[in-house]
Structures are given as C-alpha cells and as structure tokens.
Amino acid sequence: MELVIRDGACGYGNKNIIRDISISIKSGEILCILGPNGVGKTTLFKTILGFLKLQSGEILLDNENIRTWSKKRLAKAISYVPQEHTPPFPFSVFDVVLMGRTAHLDMFASPSKKDKEIAEQAIDTLKISYLKNSIYTEISGGERQMVLIARSLAQQANIMVMDEPTSNLDFGNQIRVLQQINNLANKGFGVIMTSHFPDHAFLCSTKAVLMQKNNKFIVGNVDDVITEENLKSAYGINVKIISIKNENGEIIKSVVPLLN
Template sequence: MELSVKNASCGYGNIPVLENVSLHIKQGEIVCILGPNGIGKTTLFRSVLGFLKLIKGEIALDGKSKSLITEKEFSKHIGYVPQGHEPPFPYSVKDVVVMGRAAHLKRFESPGIDDYKMAYNAMEMLGISYLRNKTYTHISGGERQMVLIARALTQEPKLLVMDEPTANLDFGNQVHVLQCISKLTSSGLGVLMTTHNPDHAFLCCDRVILLTKDRQILEGTVEEIVTEENLKKAYGVDVKVSSTKTDSGKIIKSCIPLL
C-alpha cells in the first residue's frame, strides 16, 4: 500500500503554510520529516489525515483519490500518533488503547475479547503492560505517548503517521520507540514520522524530507539530505556530522552542534 501527496498546498483557510509538497510512503519503509518549529510539519500531517482541507493538490491511497475513500475505510489503513492527547474522561489505559479498534467495529458495537487481546499485545510489544489498569490521566507524559503508539498499533494499520513519536520520552524510551518502529517496518508497516532530532533519521529512516527556513523542500536518502550544509540551512546553526564505528563494525552517524 502507498500513500501519496501530490503538489499539495496546506494551511488554514486560504492562507498556505506549506506549498507544492509532494511525497509518498509505502509499506516497509520509514520516511522522516525534519524541520524547525513552525515550518508546517504538523499542518501537513493534519492535511494528510483529513483534519484540514487541502488548499490545492491531491492525496491518494494506492492511486485512488482520498476524496473517493470513506473516512472509516481510510482509517482502517492509516494510523495516527499525535504529539499529545488530553482525554475528556479518566479512561483506563487499556480502554484508551482498545479505542484503536474503532475503525473495525460497527456503529454502536463495543470492543470484544479479541479486540482487547490486540490491545494487550500492542502494550506488551511496547513494554507498557504494567500500565493497562492505570488511569490514563494519572500517568506521565512520556507514558501517555507510549499508550498513544499502542493505540495506533491496535488499529492494525498498514501505514502509520507519527507526529514526533519520541516527544516527552526520556533517552531510553526514545531508543526503545525507534527500535520498535524499525521492527514494525521489517514486518511490513510503513511509517511517516516527524522529529526534531536529526540523529533519529540516521538511526532508523530510509528517506528524509527536510523543510528549510526559506521554504525549500529537500527530499532524498538520509545520506543525501542530512548534511552539515542542509542542517545549517534548516535550523540556522552550525553542526558537525560525525561517524562512530560500533563493535560489530557498523558505522553510525550523529549530529554534534558546534557551540
């Protein structure tokens, strides 16, 4: 399955935040969107998911225009992990996670035993089973982020849109989430994600889309796009891209700010 965005301009009303954006994401790959605050990454995601109407352009799923696909059908294939979430009621964690089954249930149908099993499996995969009986509003911001990822996985999507999935997470959980994302794509899930950390692109991504301050849209492999020159152009700071050789002989790159 492939999600594509063609020559899209997105924003609020008729005022564009991003213009002429084209991208595609298919199962089994991770595409990372990098760029400074306020550049339009979240606006782009909200437009892709249908929360905002495109000013122009087209979104398609396997070549079929999104305008011809019902929201319920679209949500069976595309999962979403927002930056944060404040529920109106104090649900238990397991009930928040099982809400990911909504797209597969009939109107007024309640989740059954199998739906809860899928929810428990998703929590087990992310290492948060210990949270399942806790109240969602009483856990930490980082734990809530993990719960939102579990909810999206319970949806059984083919493609997953993740808006800063490592936001509010400590260093260990950031690495854990990136490992889970890599594992999921190896089993056929496609991931389109944003992050403020260019190192995350080196760790797990196949392609990168970099939005710069002067509104350029740079796309290519991680090696092609995450360079010292491009990061300076995007963030306005000097960085050094360094390489480290692991004990197994693998080369891992990282970005060091030149303070």
C-alpha cells in the first residue's frame, strides 16, 4: 500500500497551518516527521486520520482519493498510536488491544473468536504476553506504549500513524519501542511517526520530513534532510553530526548539540 499527500494544505477553518506539502510512504517504509513545537505536525496527523478536512490538494491510498471514505473504511487502512492514552475504566491489557478490532465490527456486535485470536497474535508479536491480564492503567509508561502499538497492530491497517511513540519514556524503553517499529516495517507495515529526537530518524527511518516555522519543510531521504545546516535552521541551535560503526560494521549517525 502507498499513501501519498499531494500539494496538501491543512489547517483549521480558513486558517492554513501547512501549505503545498507533498509526501509519500509505502508499505515497509518509516517516515519520521521532526520539527519544533507549533509548526503543524499534529495538524498534519489529524488531516491524514480524517479528523480534519484537507483544505486543498489530495490524499491518496493506492491512487484512490480518500476524501469520500467513511471513517470505518479509513480505520481499516490507517491506524493511530497516540503518545498518551488513559482509558476512563480500568481495562485489562487484552481488552485494550481487542479495541483495535472495532473498525471490523458491525454496530453493537461483540468481538468474535477470530477477533480475539488476532488480538492475541498482536500481543505475542510485541512480546508482551506477560501483561495480557494486567490492568492497563497500572503498568509502566513503556509497557503502555507497547500495548497501544499492539492495539494498532490488531486493527490490521497497512499504514500506522504514531504520535511521538517514545514520548516520556526512559532511554531503554525508547530504544525498545524503536526496535518494534523497525520490526513492523520489516513485516510490511508503513509507519509515519513524529519525534523530537533527530537520532530516531537515523536509527529507524527510511524518509524524513523536517518542518519549520512559516510553512517551510524539507522532505527526502534521512541523510539529505537531517543535516547540521537544516537542524540549525529548524531549531536555532548549533549541532554536530557524528558517525560511528556498530557491531555489524554499519555506519550509524548521531546528532550532538553544541552548547554555547
């Protein structure tokens, strides 16, 4: 599956937040969106998910314009992983993951045996079976993030939209979540994620979008987008990009801020 935004304009009412943006992502790719607060990352996500109407341009899924799609049909194609979610009731982890099957159920229908099996598979894929019967609100932040990704996986949408999936996680859990995102891409899912850490783009992304104020954005391959000059322009700070080799001899880049 391929999602394409062509000359898109996003915003609220008559107010443009983003204009003339064009991006694409295919199954198996990871697109990382970076940029300072207030440049429109959340607005872009809400538009992709159908919460906001595209002001101009078009969003295509496999060359079909999604403008007239129902919310249910869109949910079968695109899933959403929020950066934080606190349900109003103390659901079990299994029940939270099972909620991912909602888009596939008729109104007032209960989850079938197959739906429960798909939820089980999602939990197994994320390696969180030990949490299955735990109360979602009582587990750690890193565990909750894995549960939300499992819920998205149970939705069986080809494109996953993740809003800062490593937000508020400690260093170890950040890397574990990124590893799972890489695994999902290897399984053929397309992932669009936001992050405040350029290193995350180097670690797992195929493509990147660096958004700036005044409707400026750079779209392309990670190495072409995440440069010292571009990061200084976006964030107003000096950085140095260094390269190191991992255990497999692969070159890994990292961004080091230079304090005055």
